[in-house]
Amino acid sequence: MADSAGTGGVVLAVDIGGTKFAAGLVSQDGTLMRVRRVATPPGGDAETLWKALEGLLDGLVGASAGAARPDEVTGVGVGSGGPMFWPSGEVSPLNMPGWRAFPLRDRIAARFPGVPVRVHNDAICVAIAEHWQGSGRGSENMLGMVVSTGVGGGLILGGRLIDGGTGNAGHIGHVVVDPVGPPCRCGGRGCLEAIARGPGLAEWAVAQGWRPGAHAQTGEGLYKEAAAANARALAADAKEGDPIAMAAMTRAGRAVGIAVASAASLCDFEVVTIGGGLSQAGPLLFGPLEEALREHARIEFATRVRVVPAALGQEAGLIGAAALILAADRYWGPR
Amino acid sequence: MADSAGTGGVVLAVDIGGTKFAAGLVSQDGTLMRVRRVATPPGGDAETLWKALEGLLDGLVGASAGAARPDEVTGVGVGSGGPMFWPSGEVSPLNMPGWRAFPLRDRIAARFPGVPVRVHNDAICVAIAEHWQGSGRGSENMLGMVVSTGVGGGLILGGRLIDGGTGNAGHIGHVVVDPVGPPCRCGGRGCLEAIARGPGLAEWAVAQGWRPGAHAQTGEGLYKEAAAANARALAADAKEGDPIAMAAMTRAGRAVGIAVASAASLCDFEVVTIGGGLSQAGPLLFGPLEEALREHARIEFATRVRVVPAALGQEAGLIGAAALILAADRYWGPR
Incomplete structure (x- = not known):
């Protein structure tokens, strides 16, 4: 790792997800240089999961070809699915x-x-990551959202990450968008996540009579494999003009728009970045989102909010994890 | 003002409201020592309003008996109704x-x-004020609410006031609690404020058949004068058991509870203080509020939130204004 040693060492970034573990080496200037991924061992016990992670890290730091030397690592940043005790x-x-x-x-x-x-x-x-290097760059006040299997987010205000008391600030998924809406897996009702999370949305579409894949054979590249009744198939069918799939995207988009309106009024930010699988539905999601947002965000300061697609894709988690070390003055609050 | 001069001068605190102007002298340890009030000149033009304020301040700082000398004033903190350009x-x-x-x-x-x-x-x-000296004291993460003619608030996270991009963070009144709810004066629909602001609530009750004052003659102290179809009369009638007035309090309480659930999920705070006229309805408001809050705030970190009545009453605005000077490290963000 002559590259990194020459610029003051590397940060090891780790992203712990339910379907995969990812890890990468990040230079001091925030460039992701090398990434490895491994499937999360399904049903693995604590040590099986840990061994899988250790193996992944061994390929990046240690004796392997192309790996960094342990003494080059200046810090480790980790993003993990929650819940968690934070900052411990x-x-x-x-x-x-x-x-x-x-x-x-x-x-x-x-x-x-x-x-x-x-x-x-x-x-x-x-x-x-979206604030540091992505589509929220340059904004002092931003909500970064992920709309996927769950709906989550993070909040930057005054140019700094807001943690809240337990490290969960920005968790927009449980903002109530319809008090008489569907039950949520949190135990509540009408949460944004209950409506807009991929599996919930697919389930709603199936209940409306949607059968996945009817349009898949004519779909493009990424969506050719669509077959299961999931959010990806739903987005593909919506793009092909399936009316129920389109209605599902409208339903999700409007729910996100209402939640963003509430959040913008409460937190007074100017930008929302939206990533995660569902954001790839493009205008089918963002159109209804904008419509509902503009209907509800009417108090003057909230009208300035802009919603933009996330820029960094699947490597955002690693880049943000690295920022916990490399830009700690802005993104790591605990003292 | 020997008292104040001996302890390093005084802060002048000012509270600009639609019905009254208030001003006070606050010692360096945060004690409100002297308060004057004057009715806001109704329909006054810019200079008429300014003259009224000047007269008020003259009685606190200058040659008047009991007034502070101008050179004793170490700063001026002002709370004003919005909107405003902030921090200018x-x-x-x-x-x-x-x-x-x-x-x-x-x-x-x-x-x-x-x-x-x-x-x-x-x-x-x-x-x-509620965070500094009131019922939010000791909490690092708090939402302070005012439920009155409008519904507003302020947000303390990590022990510091959160301003947001335009100084409006904490403005919970425009969180959407019912996407198909009544129109709001902001131009939106189903905002907390549209449902829970005093005049909106009274209007709803009248539409349901409520006639104010039916119970006023048997009411206690504070509410004896109840007669107009306003929120105070409504609270009085609710305490006397008027079913429509009670339903109105339930309606407001549930709306506040839903908004607090959303805000607690998004901002991860542990305490909410509730002040303003409507909060004086006591259990008739706080009961339904708690019920709706517990139904909707189900994700684990949000279940810890506690809702408490504000402690400081009508002088809170002056105390908080003084804190902009006296505890600027926590409450004044602009640099």
């Missing part, structure tokens, strides 16, 4: 039953003694 | 048409040269 970094990712209050931060710190190891929520890392 | 302090209070982009900060600064003069929204000053 014991994680209980919803889709990873093998880890319950697993001491992820401590275990990584034991492998990288003497450097900071910082863990935050994955959606917050994505928001940080 | 040009104000356009909704209920004071005579002031539109009136340079309130500059005019006061010209009278008190050489000391800081800071203007913020009145509801934010109330929230600051």
Whole structure:
């Protein structure tokens, strides 16, 4: 790693998700230089999951060809699915039953003694990345959203990440958009996530009579494999003009628009970045989103809010995790 | 003012409201020592309003008996009805048409040269006061609400006031609690304020058949004068068991509860203080509020939120305004 050693070492960035673990080396100027991924061992117990992560990290730091030397690593930033204890970094990712209050931060710190190891929520890392290097760059006040299997986010106000009391500020998924709406997996009702999360949306469409893949054979590239009744197939069918699939996108877009209107009034930000699988539906989602947002965000200061697609794609989580170390003055609050 | 001179001078605190102007002298330890009030000249033009304010201040700082000497004043903090340009302090209070982009900060600064003069929204000053000296004291993460003719608030996260991009963060009144709810004066629909502001609530009750004062003659102290179809009369009648008035309080309480659930999920705070006229309805408001809050705030970190009545009453605005000077490290963000 002559490249990185020459510029003051590297940061190891880690992204812990329910379907994959990813890790990367990030230079001091914030460039993601090398990425490895591995599928999350399905149903793995705590040590099986840990071994998979260790193997991934070994390929990036250690004796492997192209790996950084351990003494080049100046810090480790981690984004993980929640819930978690923060900032102590014991994680209980919803889709990873093998880890319950697993001491992820401590275990990584034991492998990288003497450097900071910082863990935050994955959606917050994505928001940080979009603010640091993505489509929220240059804004002092921003909400970064992820609309995917869940709906999450992170909040930047006054140019700094807002953590809230437990590290969960920005979690827009449980803003109520319809008080008599569908039940949410949190136990509440009418939360944004209950309506707009991919699986919820697909379920709604199926209940309306949608059968996935009717249009798949004519779809393009990315969507050719559409077949399961999931949000990706739904987005593909919506693009092909399936009326129920289009109605589902409208339903999700309007729900996001109402939640953003509420959040903009409460938090007084100027930009919202939207990433995650559903954001790839493009105008089918963003059109109804804008419409509902403009209907509801009418108090003057809230009318200035702009909604933009996220810019960084699937590597956002790693970039944001690196920022916990490389731009800690803005993105890491605990003292 | 030997008292104040002995402890390093006084802060002049000012509260600009649609029905009254208030001003006070506050010692360096945050004690409100002397208060004067004057009715806001109804329909007054810009200079008429300014003269009324000047007269009020003259009685507190200058040659009057008991007044502070001008050289004792170490700063001026002002809470004003909005909207306003912030932090420059040009104000356009909704209920004071005579002031539109009136340079309130500059005019006061010209009278008190050489000391800081800071203007913020009145509801934010109330929230600051409740955090500094009231029922939010000791919490690092808090929403301070005012439920009155309007519904506003201020947000403290990480122990510091959150301003947002235009000084409006915490403005919970335009969080959407019912997307198909009544129109709001902001131009939106189903905002908390549209449902829970006093006049809106009274209007709803009248539409349901409520006639104010039916129970007033048997009411207690504060509410004896109830007669007009306003929120105070409504609260009085609710306490007397009038079913429509009680339903109105339930309607307002549930709306506040839903908005607080959304805000707690988004901002991750632990305490909400509720002040303003409607909060005096007590359990008739707080009962339904708690019920709706617990139904909707179900994600784990949000379940910890506690809702408490504000502690400081009508002097909160002055105390918070003084904190813009006396505790600027926590409550005044602009640099």
